[in-house]
Amino acid sequence: MTSTDSTKIKPKVHDLSTFKQIMESRSHPLDMLREAISNMMAPEVKASELKIQHYSHPEHNASFILKDDGIGMTYTEDTDNPGRLDRFIGLAFSRAAGLEADYWGWKGLGSKLMLNCNKLVLETWTGNNKDKFIILNIINPRNSLLSEPPLAPDYYLTQRESLPSDTKGTKIEVLGYDGGQKMYSIDEIERYLYWNTAVGITKEINHKPRISLKVNSEEKELEIGYKFITPQFLLDGKNDWRTVVIGEPISKSNKVVIDGNDKEINVTLKGGFTLDTGKFGLSPHRYNTGLRLSVKGIPYFQFPFYEYKGKKFQQYKDLCSFVVECDEIESKLNLDRSNISNQMGDDPAVKAFRKLTSKCFDEFTESSSYKEFEKNRKKEDERNKAAAVRKRQSALSKPDQEYACIESNGEIKLIHRVPDKSEMHTLCIFWKLEALGKLPFENFITWEHTKKDGIDVIASFQIDDESSLENFVPVEFEATFENYINHGHNPKQTKCIICWEINNKAVLRKIKDYLxxxxxxxxxxxxxxxKSFPEIRIHKYSEVS
Known part of the structure; x- marks a missing residue:
């Protein structure tokens, strides 16, 4: 018999490779700020003031300074009892690893995003004279970790006795962030902070530190809280129906079985929608429309709106600004917290979350404010349609409005208004002339027209009595001949081009005034x-009315 030995082993982790992957795992370049603010604003840090500064460093260019007056960091070098600086330097010291962590510290990976810089300088002190004042320098982390294979940056840790001039808290200088290549405006950073970080927290919190943002010489104080759509009022004090807000947040819950245990999934929907998006700065280019997921109050990212809103809610995504809160989904977020892992899979918690969110939207559609909006929107649509018709009627009856006409034997027969860059108007005039037998062809029959890509019409035509019949061939219609060239049609797939007018006839070979x-x-x-057909004349409305 052959003897077999079993040995207990531990998996090894290539820390540098993992650091590199985390540093590169981000959905937005400013995700570093999201993670930094989560650390600084955490209730456990007890900071009363946060300062965020973005400036151009004389050596490293675009850089950040992040400062708080919280409890500071300690360094223990003990993996079983890590200090705050141990967590900052190390990897995955978090609740996911079974350790005690701050309110928002689930994975313990976020601080690694700061390593995407030319140099990182951290200064921290607890305010306790028994603790050391600590200075950490990390040299060239970006280039080291992004090299192939990744190399370890140089870490230099200095600890000294505290001085009377030292202040409690932590200051982090991220010099040459992201290579120092991009300077952000104060509006860009403020917008990101409110829509993606704890600065725009969607829940009420007891601990609200003062937050100041400074970009170069411009500085402003930021009020903590999500920028929700708010009710609007008319001059008479009544609600403006064009803006609809969820008054009392809509909450749903359901229990699911995960690994044999019951777990309750709780979902809360907040926000609203508006036809007056400019009042709230809503724009898809600002990433502040649709539906955002909030976990423990942080609005992390946008959801695919139409997959979560249910079937009853019919408003367009870019009119909406909703937040769905679900703390139980925290463990399902992917590495950079830009989406839910296995979002379309069979995970019971994720499936329950999707269904509950849809139910919240369904309940919203039953509210009196939503039904009132639907009624008023239909009325407004009808009024707009009527106004559009009146506008067209007015334009058509202006004295100088031009019309294509047939003039024969002293009689003027109106065909259609002169096309205004409209291919459909061109077709309309041509088909009327075809029906009246007024085309300068020996024969012409339109067999089919399509709006789809490709040639407009399939027709049969004969130019004159000496020409052969072109049967079931492609004919292209344009308002102007130049559009045929601009649209990139293939000449070998075109047997005839018919247009209202030709702007530059010099590029064509003339046969007749119209051909x-x-x-x-x-x-x-x-x-x-x-327009040059033999019997076509152009008259103003005042001449034919």
């Missing part, structure tokens, strides 16, 4: 200009 040839790619295509 030209376009010679291109060893192909000659007949080009007809409708």
């Amino acid at each position: 030209f040839y376009y010679d291109v790619d060893d192909t000659s295509i007949p080009v007809y200009e409708i």
Whole structure:
């Protein structure tokens, strides 16, 4: 018999490779600020003031300074009892690892985003004279970790006795962030902070430190709290129906079985929608529309709106600003907290979350404010349609409005208004002339028209009695001949071009006043200009009314 030995082993982690992957795992370049603020604003830090500064460093260019007056950091070098600086330097010291952590510290990975810089300088002190004042320098972390293979940056830790001039808290200088290549405006950073970080927290919190943001010489204080849509009022004091807000947050819950244990999933929907998006600065380009997921109050990212809103809520995404809160989904977030892992899979917690969110939207559609909006929106749509018709009627009856007409034997027969860059108007005029037998062709029959990509019409035509019949061939219609070239049509797939007018006839070979040839790619295509057809005349409304 062969003897077999079993040995207990531990998996090894290549820390540098992991650091590199975390540093590169971000959905937005400013995600570093999101994680830094989560650390600084955590209730456990007890900071009364936070300062965020963005400036151009004389050596490293675009840089950040992050400062708080909280409890500071300690360094223990004990993995079983890590200090705050141990957690900052190390990897995955968090609740996910079974350790005690701050309110928002789930994975213990966020601080690694700060390593995407040319140099990091950290100064910290607890305010206790028994504790050392600590200075940490990390040299060239970005280039070291992004190299192939990744190299370890140089870490220099200095500990000294505290001085009377030292202040409690932590200051982190992130010099040459992201290579120092991009300077952000104060509006760009403020917008990101409110829509993606704890500065825009969606829940009420007891601990609200003062937060100041400074970009170069411009500075402002930021009021903590999400920028929700708020009710709007008319001059008579009544609610403006164009803005609809969830008054009392809508909450749903359900129990699911995970690994044999019952777990309750709680979902709360907040926010609203508005036709007056400019009042709230809503724009898809600002990433502040649709639906955002908030975990423990932090609005992390946008959800695919139409997959979560249910079937009853019918408003367009870019009119909406909703937040769905669900703390139980925290463990399901992916590495950079930009989405839910396995979002479309069979995870019971995720599936329950999706269904509960849809139910919240369904309940919202039953509210009186939503139903009132639907009623008023339909009325406004009808009024707008009527106004649009009146506007068209007014334009058509202006004395100088031009019309294409047939003039024969002293009689003027109105065909259609002159096309205004409209291919459909061109087709309309041509088809009326075809029906009246007024086309300068020996024969022409329209068999089919399509709005789809490709040539507009399939037709049969004969130019004159000496020409052969072109049967079931592609004919392209344009308002102007130049559009045919601009649209990139293939000349070899076109047997005839019909347009209202030709702006530059010099590029064509003239046969008659209304008939030209376009010679291109060893192909000659007949080009007809409708406005020059023999019996076509252009008259103003005042002449034909």
